[in-house]
Amino acid sequence: MGRCSKGALPRSAAASLATLLLACQAGGPPEPRGPAPIDPGATAETRALFANLRRLTGKGVLFGHQDDLAYGVQWSNQPGRSDVKETAGSYPAVYGWDVGGLEADAGANLDAVAFERQRGWIVEGFRRGGVITLSWHMRNPVTGGNAWDTIRAVPAMLPGGVQHEHYRQWLDRFADYVNSLRAPVLVPMIFRPFHETSGGWFWWGARHATPDEYKQLWRFTVEYLRDRRGMHNLLWAYSTDVFDSKQAYLERYPGDAYVDVLGFDDYQSVRSPATRAVFARRLRDVVELAEARGKIAALTETGVEGVPDSLWWTGTLLAGIESDSVARRIAWVLVWRNATFEREHRYHFFAPYPGQASAADFVRFAKDPLVLLENELPDLYHLERP
Ligand code: BMA
Numbered sequence: 001m002g003r004c005s006k007g008a009l010p011r012s013a014a015a016s017l018a019t020l021l022l023a024c025q026a027g028g029p030p031e032p033r034g035p036a037p038i039d040p041g042a043t044a045e046t047r048a049l050f051a052n053l054r055r056l057t058g059k060g061v062l063f064g065h066q067d068d069l070a071y072g073v074q075w076s077n078q079p080g081r082s083d084v085k086e087t088a089g090s091y092p093a094v095y096g097w098d099v100g101g102l103e104a105d106a107g108a109n110l111d112a113v114a115f116e117r118q119r120g121w122i123v124e125g126f127r128r129g130g131v132i133t134l135s136w137h138m139r140n141p142v143t144g145g146n147a148w149d150t151i152r153a154v155p156a157m158l159p160g161g162v163q164h165e166h167y168r169q170w171l172d173r174f175a176d177y178v179n180s181l182r183a184p185v186l187v188p189m190i191f192r193p194f195h196e197t198s199g200g201w202f203w204w205g206a207r208h209a210t211p212d213e214y215k216q217l218w219r220f221t222v223e224y225l226r227d228r229r230g231m232h233n234l235l236w237a238y239s240t241d242v243f244d245s246k247q248a249y250l251e252r253y254p255g256d257a258y259v260d261v262l263g264f265d266d267y268q269s270v271r272s273p274a275t276r277a278v279f280a281r282r283l284r285d286v287v288e289l290a291e292a293r294g295k296i297a298a299l300t301e302t303g304v305e306g307v308p309d310s311l312w313w314t315g316t317l318l319a320g321i322e323s324d325s326v327a328r329r330i331a332w333v334l335v336w337r338n339a340t341f342e343r344e345h346r347y348h349f350f351a352p353y354p355g356q357a358s359a360a361d362f363v364r365f366a367k368d369p370l371v372l373l374e375n376e377l378p379d380l381y382h383l384e385r386p
Contacts, residue, residue: 035294037260038222041232045381046188049131050235050260052380053296057329060372061321062131063365064094064334065351066301069121070113073353076340077117083338083353088366090373092351094332095125096301100137100147102177103170110137110146111337119181126187129381130374133190133237133300133334136174140203141166147202154209154217168224175229188381192237192300193221196265197252199241211252218254237261239300242268246285261331262290263300270302272309272316279320283327296331303335303350307358313365321370328370 036042037050056062065084068091070076072083084092097118100110108114122132137147141163142156156163181187194204197214204214218238225231238259243249253259264286269279283299290297304312321328338349352359366373 039226043232046233048381048383049188053331062093062332062372065092066096066337071340072338073349083351086354087352087359088363090375093372093374094131096133096334098135123183129377136193150203150208153203154213186233188233190237191234195239196241214252215254222258235260237263239263242266256293261296263298265301276320280324280327287326287329298331299333306347310357311361313361
């Protein structure tokens, strides 16, 4: 409770009440109100990140890339390298990383990114002022299979379920890892577990967990990590896959008390300008839903594999975002990883690299006043003095 709340009232005098009310109206320090992270104990840097991302709404859309510092189409594990930087002159503003494999105590994630190295890259990106977001392609705790093993698992993970203790151990491993990410303050993370939940391909997705089971799993996870493990450097991002209505988007939404960021992954309506209206409508829906709740909206994953359209960045992605005055208030867009060809023997990349067909257009995209790469970011980790 703060100075202007009921609890601060002197018990006796009615006159004091009037005086206090007047003082409050006259600018006595009001209780900080308005949008804030769901964690009242969030670290100063985490609160600043939340506030600054909201403040940037409509002025800048941050560009992000998954695994940007770990590898590119033609290289891997080379300090300082980044396909985005080598194409456009700056690192991305948002770094996506995945912790899938951490639960099994594996030394590397499911895409062979060693956690020891990932830790270094996360700290490096944060030190430069970038934003870190974590996804988790978590194994199926019932079968030990991967995230795409859709044997039902969620009920067993809930309190009272046979896998519940097992799941807590996984969360403990996650907490230990994230607590080791310091520079020297704890690095704020936008944590996006159980993503693409409207799709049917992950064990936590539609058809494999009811909306209620999903929400219970989400809420337990927030409460365990925040309240039991005392993690205060997380912003929680809920994300669906593509969706057709606000109602559909909210079907598995865990609630305003459990979510900081409303996101969605779209690999469909971003494919070409032909579906621009659908893409813009999805962005608009998520922005409206987020703003009505005092949250942040994001296009948490997107891209076209191999970016074969040489004008995709400005002609489809940016044109779609800028086609609508609400859609353009999205906080960030993140494209998926640039798999190393030599390792994976496929052209599985979503950002360009020098010489790639869309590289010149990506430079134009990066120069657009609305698009922010890392070198254009304001300090996101401090709050501006009022
Ligand atoms: C998918 C693909 C997979 C990868 C997974 C997790 O979309 O890129 O190759 O293992 O994401 O990063």
